[in-house]
Amino acid sequence: MPTQTEVEQALLRSLLKHGGVIKEFGSGQEIVDEIAGEFGLSERQRSAFLETIYRKENRVKKSLLWHRLLFRAADALARNNLVTRPTQTLQLTNKREWLLTEKGFDAALKLCKIPAEAKEFLPTKSFEVQKIVKKLTESRRTEDYDPFDKNKRIVKTTRESALRTRGFRQAVIEAYNCKCAVCGLKISSPDSLSWEVEAAHIVPHRFKGRDDIFNGIALCHIHHWAFDVGWFTLLDDYKIQTSPQLSRLPTDFGSVEGYDFLRTLAKKGKEASLPCSREIRPHQNAVRWHRQNIFHQ
Numbered sequence: 001m002p003t004q005t006e007v008e009q010a011l012l013r014s015l016l017k018h019g020g021v022i023k024e025f026g027s028g029q030e031i032v033d034e035i036a037g038e039f040g041l042s043e044r045q046r047s048a049f050l051e052t053i054y055r056k057e058n059r060v061k062k063s064l065l066w067h068r069l070l071f072r073a074a075d076a077l078a079r080n081n082l083v084t085r086p087t088q089t090l091q092l093t094n095k096r097e098w099l100l101t102e103k104g105f106d107a108a109l110k111l112c113k114i115p116a117e118a119k120e121f122l123p124t125k126s127f128e129v130q131k132i133v134k135k136l137t138e139s140r141r142t143e144d145y146d147p148f149d150k151n152k153r154i155v156k157t158t159r160e161s162a163l164r165t166r167g168f169r170q171a172v173i174e175a176y177n178c179k180c181a182v183c184g185l186k187i188s189s190p191d192s193l194s195w196e197v198e199a200a201h202i203v204p205h206r207f208k209g210r211d212d213i214f215n216g217i218a219l220c221h222i223h224h225w226a227f228d229v230g231w232f233t234l235l236d237d238y239k240i241q242t243s244p245q246l247s248r249l250p251t252d253f254g255s256v257e258g259y260d261f262l263r264t265l266a267k268k269g270k271e272a273s274l275p276c277s278r279e280i281r282p283h284q285n286a287v288r289w290h291r292q293n294i295f296h297q
Contacts, residue, residue: 002039007073016108020100020125025070084127101127132167136213147203147286149210168211172199176218181272185220200224202286214283233295234287242266243296
């Protein structure tokens with residue numbers, strides 16, 4: 001059997017691989033066998049159990065040694081504030097899972113020899129970021145929503161602003177189920193550490209657009225660029241409107257292996273694919289500003 005320290009390190013690596021969360025170590029959970037496979041444990045080692053005799057109750061309790069070792073390792077990580085326990089995560093996400101903290105995220109990156117700077121771009125969940133996600137997704141939608149953050153300053157990034165940025169990205173990408181609202185593209189990197197889709201600001205960051213869900217939409221890289229430069233916009237009913245200047249483009253512009261990523265958006269009545277909950281869809285005040293200030297008429 002591996003040592004507890006080795007299992008703790010394996011758990012941190014697995015948490016990073018699985019986006020920051022893994023389920024409890026119940027019987028039949030894939031993560032239990034996955035980590036056992038990492039250590040090359042035999043079937044006998046995986047199924048070995050410990051008997052505890054409760055004399056007063058005249059009964060014997062059996063517990064799998066491998067499950068017990070996993071739990072003790074995870075519990076040690078929780079005591080060191082590297083993960084949150086399932087009972088604590090449940091209060092935040094309504095799921096019983098072990099969840100990385102920011103401290104645990106840093107430790108996992110170091111173990112996997114991934115530069116600390118990558119933290120800003122990875123979609124990995126952490127307890128601190130999920131608190132921001134919860135706040136954003138439960139924000140009250142108002143008719144007079146102002147998509148501008150007049151107090152926003154373009155200054156050196158602080159820990160708080162970095163967390164806010166990651167919270168915005170996580171909230172938007174989760175709301176759109178990791179898919180582009182325009183073309184539906186959904187794909188992750190082979191190691192599952194990164195999604196292709198991006199959280200786009202409708203009122204851009206450079207105009208002090210708010211980092212909240214009403215000012216966000218999930219777009220793939222290429223449609224994010226096209227939205228930011230004004231090739232298309234959204235109407236108040238979320239139908240897609242393309243710029244009339246498309247007609248001036250040479251026929252070989254905007255085409256990839258026969259697929260025209262811009263002209264396909266010009267189909268009459270084509271709508272963006274948005275979250276089922278209307279409460280977290282882009283606010284009309286934000287898309288109206290985009291039409292009037294970014295979109296090329």
